[in-house]
Every structure is written in C-alpha cells, then in structure tokens.
Amino acid sequence: MNELGETELLKLAARASGAGRLERPDGTAKVRNPFCGDRLTLDVRIEGGRVAEIGYEIRACLVCQASASIAGQEMVGRPAAEIADSGAAVESFLKGEGDAPVHYGIFEPMQPHLNRHVCVMMPFQAIAEAVEDADSGD
Numbered sequence: 001m002n003e004l005g006e007t008e009l010l011k012l013a014a015r016a017s018g019a020g021r022l023e024r025p026d027g028t029a030k031v032r033n034p035f036c037g038d039r040l041t042l043d044v045r046i047e048g049g050r051v052a053e054i055g056y057e058i059r060a061c062l063v064c065q066a067s068a069s070i071a072g073q074e075m076v077g078r079p080a081a082e083i084a085d086s087g088a089a090v091e092s093f094l095k096g097e098g099d100a101p102v103h104y105g106i107f108e109p110m111q112p113h114l115n116r117h118v119c120v121m122m123p124f125q126a127i128a129e130a131v132e133d134a135d136s137g138d
Contacts, residue, residue, distance in 0.1 A: 006062075008106050013065035018072020022055035027134030029126045035115050038064045042126035046134050050079050051127065063110065063119040070103045071123035080131045087124030094120060 025043030032039050038060035045053040054072050058065055075083050092098040094110060094117045110116035 005106060005109055009062050009066045012069045012106070013062055015069050016065070016072070017069045018054040018056055018076070019058070019069075020055050021057055022053060025055065025130070025134075026137065027130040027132070029129030029133060031122050031126045031129065033060070033064070033118050033122060035118060036061060038119060038122060040064065040068060040122050040126050042068075042123065042130050044127065044130040044134055046131065051076055051083065051131065054127070056123075056126070060122070061119055063107070063116055064122050066106065067120045068123045071127065074103060075123075075127060080128070083124070083127055083131075087121065087128070090124065091117070091121060 021041070022043035022045055026046045027044045028041065030039070030041045040056060040058045040060060042054065042056040044051050054076055056068055056072065058068050060068070075086070086101055089098060089101045090104050093100045093104060094107065096111050100108065107120050110120060
C-alpha cells in the first residue's frame with residue numbers, strides 16, 4: 001500500500017464512525033479474525049426493519065478499523081437485506097470481480113491479499129449476526 005492510501009486508512013480509522021457500544025441494543029455480535037486476532041463487538045438498534053444505529057468496540061488492524069468506520073457511517077438507515085447486498089458487492093470487488101462500492105475503493109490494494117479480505121469484511125459479518133440476534137429476540 002502506498003503512503004497516500006495508508007494515510008486515507010488512518011483518517012477513516014481515526015474518524016471511527018459508530019465507535020462505542022450502544023446502551024440498549026436490539027442485537028449484538030462478536031466476531032474474531034482467527035488469522036490475526038482482530039476482534040469486533042458490534043451492536044445494532046433496529047427501527048422499522050432498518051438499522052437505526054450501530055455501535056462497536058474494536059481491537060483490530062488498521063484495515064478492519066477503517067472498514068468498521070465506513071460501515072458505521074454508511075450502513076445506518078439501511079434495511080438488513082441491503083446491507084447484505086453491500087457486503088456481497090464489497091466481497092466481489094475484493095476478488096476483482098466488480099467495481100468498488102462507494103468508499104470501498106480504498107481497499108483495492110488488498111485485492112491480492114486474501115487474509116486482508118477477512119479484515120475488510122468483518123464489519124459486514126458482525127452487522128449480519130447482530131441483526132440476526134435482534135430478529136431472534138422478537
């Protein structure tokens with residue numbers, strides 16, 4: 001990764017959109033990357049079938065932190081199915097099979113590094129699991 005790309009990742013991670021646990025979440029998920037030990041605990045609040053709020057606590061690499069920050073900003077207000085579609089689009093992009101969804105082009109240098117795909121995708125996995133947890137609590 002070049003210096004400019006790393007600087008952008010640092011800015012995204014520092015922005016930490018959605019960082020901090022929610023007081024009364026509807027659903028929570030804990031995900032871990034077995035390759036590097038990244039850990040993400042993510043809470044969601046659901047209103048009207050949409051993700052109304054995301055909060056998270058993260059101990060992870062810069063790539064995962066940046067992805068979580070994007071998710072914390074971009075996935076709020078979306079229905080769960082749309083978030084799953086966004087995750088699938090990001091995964092396809094990482095495999096070199098499509099264009100980058102908005103804000104995810106920063107991860108293009110990760111395409112040849114399969115272990116980094118997990119880091120980028122962890123927030124999507126956590127949101128899906130937290131939404132499922134919320135649905136099971138109804």
